[in-house]
Amino acid sequence: MATITIDGKKIEFKSGQTIIQAAKDNGINIPHFCWHPKLSISGNCRVCLVEVAKMPKLVIACATLAADGMVVFTNSEKAVNARNAVMEFILINHPLDCPICDEAGECKLQEYAYDYSVGESRFKEEKQHKEKRVPLGPNVMFDGERCISCSRCIRFCDEIVKEPQLTFVQRGDRVTIVTYPGKELDNDYSLNVTDICPVGALTNRDFRFKSRVWEMSTTKSVCTGCSRGCNSDIWVRNNLILRITPRENEKVNSYWMCDHGRLNTFKNINQLETRINGAFIKEGLSHVPTEWESAYRKAANELKKYAKDEIAFIGSPFATNEDNYLLAKIAKNFGVSNLDFMRHENPAFGDDILKRNDITPNSFGAELAGIRPGKNGFALSEIIQKINDGKIKVVYLLEDDIAESNPEAAEAFAKLKLLIVHSVNFNKTTDLAHIIFGAAAYAEKNGTMINFEGRVQRIRPAVALATPDKSLDGQKLSRQDKFGTEYDSWAQKNIKDALPSWTILMNVAKELDFRLKYNIAEDIFLEMSKNIDALNGLNYNILGELGVPVKDSINQPLAKAL
């Protein structure tokens, strides 16, 4: 295979690769601002200038094709001088307002200024002034002075979203970015420009000024906005989720995620007013807080009062595989065969980039975990019918606001004798419920979900609950474990008393005289991997950070899928 040498290190490259790509694939970082692996090459920032033996001028690593035997120096005197020069040029008109800039701490310019620049400027003139705080659209704010004109945002809109909304105007150091006349930066993926902006020129209007980035913990998770399952990072401070950013996974979402997933999948988790803290039992017209133990007992005792065919269990495409599996297992053990979950399809939601019409994160997993009618059991539409007929009197429902999304079901649920609901927030369905259990949200628990392509991916607790997760890596990355103890004042705030659905289910089962012994979510997953062919041989460690595809039950050995 053809090789090039970068700073004395010989590396292989694929034909057609540029120097910077070959370097990146081999773990060598050549500094760059404008280059992005998923965008066209613009070559404008000039910070990747490197020296190549036998070439008279320095070349930009982002646009120069690697050739067999090429010898590249990123730290020769010429290359260093050019890089310092470019860094000085970029910084002369940059406002250097890092202390009040949201990007500080994750700013490429800041990092390179530490790593590659001489540390002082010879510029004594007044800086070029430009527009500041320009709302480019509903989600993105622009600061013209911080902008280094790398054109990443423009190329992103043109090439990835294919909705050209941004452009340069003016010339020279007056160059700035505007939206086309009469247009806004308003597309389904607009917030990605704030991620790829190497400086603080484009900021997330929802997040700006909420926190310094180094004060937050990050936890690797998966977006629950639709069945794509975009890999994400959850950013938490004081036990509140402040933002969600995409995490690179070439098999799922590349570097991107949609604005919907980024903005609408965490606010309900923070919302103290609507969160269900603990368990509630309906007394008269209102829900009264109850001890967990007495709620379990009440639920079990009530369930025992009805014939098995008068009961329906409803799983959830929002819940994890583990939660759904346990519900199915209990249903089977208890003898309930009316078992199903509700699909949420929104034909207006999907597109050909990331968004899918199935707006739930785990319908694949719910099905795989066994949420389907048992022998002589009924599916959801029939269950609703039977409730209206008075044949089914009890519903046990997992994490899904069915009353909100299905008015027919809402009407039917109102007729139930007993409705037991696990839910993160109070909603239309909990309004109708007789017993409510406060369920942990996806950002508060361990578990797995399977995206529409059959990729099993992990979620992890980013936010601490009153009852800590017992798994070793339970809150590994949360600020509490990273920087302090649970006695720190900021660790005492915003603690919700909710439990993962599988824990609640296990406790209810115990009262039904069905003893289950799972310490952590992975215990359930390991059992699933034994019983479900598609998950055969998997564990959380194998799933890792990027997930793995489920095994094709017919011919694909798992080893290949890995």
Place this chain on the structure above:
Amino acid sequence: MEKIVLPEIKDYHLIDVYIKNGGYESAKKAFTFSTDEIIDQVKKSGLRGRGGAAFLAGLKWSFMPKSSDKPKYLCINGDESEPGSFKDRQIFEYNPHQLIEGILITAYAIQANTCYIYIRGEYHKWIKLLQKALDDAYSNGLVGEKMKDTFGIGFCTNIYIHKGAGAYICGEESSLMNSIEGQRGYPRVKPPFPAQNGLWGCPTTINNVETITNVPPIIKNGWEWFSKIGEPKHPGTILYGLSGHINKPGIYELPSGTLLTDLIYKYGGGVPGDKKVLCVIPGGSSMPPLRGDQIEGVKMDAESLKAYGTAIGTGGVIVMDEDTDLVKILARIAKFYYHESCGQCTPCREGTGWMLKILNRLVSGEGSVKDLDLLVSVANNIEGNTICALGEAAAWPVKFMITRFRDYFEKRVSSENILPVRNKVHSMRNTAISIDTEQN
């Protein structure tokens, strides 16, 4: 002295007069040759580009792929925006048909069926004049589909005039192509070069107006004739543009290698008031200037000027007498490149503004010796680090003016740096939306 590009024939710009004097005969002759033969002849003639870089025209044509499933294009660069250059407009006005004939021959040589003449928007008058000539050529069946019958060949080409919108950068060949495509006038990263990936991704050749106007006489009289005119390494005549402190400014067509002193004193009538020459820029404002005491014996052609540390550029000679304020001149030149920097790549975008700000200080007497070193350093940091040659164009005048006139500049600055840092805190500035609104 024979004039090749601007013959002194009355009403030569009219098609009848041009044809009467043997016009379009060269094209007829060229079409009897193979395309390789034409490229070979132009190569052998030694014709070099007149747009600034003095690249061998025939060699450039030979870069075009012989076979391509894509259309090929020819662009004629008449953007002529370099301060001190005003030669192409003489051709548009006085010899448009020779340009059109040259285009026909070149298009045939590289097999381009579409040609664009890119003319700066400020040349309203000359765009009209050339359009008139082009219309006449069309109606005489010399261009377009009809030329097949007229010349009895299977080849034809269409010529369009494209009007620029007022950006110097669009004279840079890849920006010029972007501009024709309707894109923002930004230079492209090279490689790929235009011959591989030009207009709309197709093979493209870009030549200067004067270069192409030289082609018909070369075909007519043969390459040997042309190669013997002027300096052997840069043969032919050059349209020298004299401006500045000169008694008879204007365009002079003279053999390459004409002495700079002859240009100034013999043809240009010397300096008004018989003042001494302080500084001469030999090839348009971006070329390194020469000191007045350096110009004796300097020949005006690409190779000779290179030996003197400058370049022929567009042949626009700017003469400055001993009373010229070089600091002001340099600040003005820097302002031009600051104004015209497209802003795409960092060194030029930021550096041109920085140099101008320092020079403006120098003009107002607030400069120091350190500033001179800083200017040279900034210029060096721009040079060679940019996407296109405007980086050099902006850096060279500053770098060479200061190094070659160091004594002059040192007299104009103080020896100490007296400057406070000028940056203002901008938290109090008017902003697009008030902070109150933002918090809500």
